[in-house]
Amino acid sequence: MSPNVHHTLVIVVGAGLGGCAAALAMHHAGFEVVVYEKIKKFLRLGDSLGLGENALRLLQRWGLHEQLIRIGNKSENMQIRRWHDGKILAVQPLMDMAGYIGHRGDYHDAFLGRVRDCGIPIHMGHKVVQFNEEKPSIILEDGREIVADVIIGADGIKSLARELVLGFQDAPKSSGYACFRAYFKGEPLKAIPECQSLIQKDCVNIWIGPDMHLVQNTLRDGEEFNWIITHKDTADIKESWFQPGDMDEVRRLIVDLDRTIASAVETTEACLDWKICYRDPIPTWVSRSHNIALLGDSCHAHLPTSAQGASQATESAAVLAVCLKLAGKDNIPLATRTYEKLRFDRVRQSQLNGEDVRDRWHNVLKSVDAGQEINPDDVKIKNRWLYPFDAEADTYARWDEVSKIVREELASGNIRPLFDPKTGPARRLVEYDALGNPKVSKHNIAADPPMPQQVVVS
Incomplete structure (x- = not known):
């Protein structure tokens, strides 16, 4: 030294x-x-x-x-x-x-x-x-x-x-993508039959589709639940962790999504909208x-x-x-x-x-x-x-x-x-x-x- x-x-x-x-x-x-x-x-x-x-x-x-x-x-x-x-x-x-x-x-x-x-x-x-x-x-x-x-x-x-x-x-540049993100207690999902396989224990699943993907993460054996949808977005750049997301827009994006995860996303009360920027x-x-x-x-x-x-x-x-x-x-x-x-x-x-x-x-x-x-x-x-x-x-x-x-x-x-x-x-x-x-x-x-x-x- x-x-x-x-x-x-x-x-x-x-x-x-x-x-x-x-x-x-x-x-x-x-x-x-x-x-x-x-x-x-x-x-x-x-x-x-x-x-x-x-x-x-x-x-x-x-x-x-x-x-x-x-x-x-x-x-x-x-x-x-x-x-x-x-x-x-x-x-x-x-x-x-x-x-x-x-x-x-x-x-x-x-x-x-x-x-x-x-x-x-x-x-x-x-x-x-x-x-x-x-x-x-x-x-x-x-x-x-x-x-x-x-x-x-x-x-x-x-x-x-x-x-x-x-x-x-x-200045930041738009990546052309944004994320809708939600993290919440998993208790309300227990009443939804379609998503039971996602809340029984810790798991990570990724659904991929044209121009978008969804990452799902279950923590503490279902006590906490997280989903993130990355999608095309050309809106004005605003780097923020606090910008509220539009759940109506989220539901539009997932209209043809596998019901296993779509059922959990649809019942989510609120999410954040994160514009993915890069330099x-x-x-x-x-x-x-x-x-x-x-x-x-x-x-x-x-x-x-x-x-x-x-x-x-x-x-x-x-x-x-x-x-x-x-x-x-x-x-x-x-x-x-x-x-x-x-x-x-x-x-x-x-x-x-x-x-x-x-x-x-x-x-x-x-x-x-x-x-x-x-x-x-x-x-x-x-x-x-x-x-x-x-x-x-x-x-x-x-x-x-x-x-x-x-x-x-x-x-x-x-x-x-x-x-x-x-x-x-x-x-x-x-x-x-x-x-x-x-x-x-x-x-x-x-x-x-x-x-x-x-x-x-x-």
């Missing part, structure tokens, strides 16, 4: 899942950590969220594992079904989808609890209104300025830190002075179908912490710039996985005749390659190789961008085979299955 580790102060802006993961990773690495969050009190917001083995492996080291396992869905498998009649097209282990699926609010409470157990201060109701990247420091709404050695912008999809890094306001990959995750680094949704937001948003934020936290430890307090630029290069390609492929599965689900039934069988592989989620990966071990294994490139770029003053909208990634950091699958690496101390190789390709 670097002798300067214990004297390094890290400020984390944002106490969401990504911010909490960053705080735990920094604490585990030996840094002093302080978290600032603009919200005064968190509510139990959202609905289903998954944590994959790739994240749980790290969280276990940080003292947060069994709490999460208790929260998650206990079903072993998920069923991918045909929209109109519920015919099972494929069965997959639930771990292949999103790992352990639980309520986002419950997971968030567990993350917050562990941060506090570690003695990490979380200053709630402290809104950051400005960054001074040269010191670096944050300036709060009340005018106070707090200086640190490094600042992590984990302030979500509407990140102020992201604007600083980019140098301009980055293009950005050329850097690090500010001009190299002292402020982005993490999670502020730099690599995921579509819901990726089932990896929180897991990838956890990986990013682990990688940044190891980079800061290896570089030492006097070389923050080397740490932050190596971090972004280590992370970009894997995160980008994870994001694209979400687009791929959505597009396959929404189109596979368009090209087949009524009696034609679907190849199960055409509808399966293909996240399995993500899970054996050990972000900390990979960072140690590749540090010398990637940090050497970064040293040269810092010395020349020519920091190559991570991504150019016209040409794509500036440098491939992951090698893939002819089928688009990441190659195997020896750098994995956590599991027997192979993990994707990540090597720098000039």
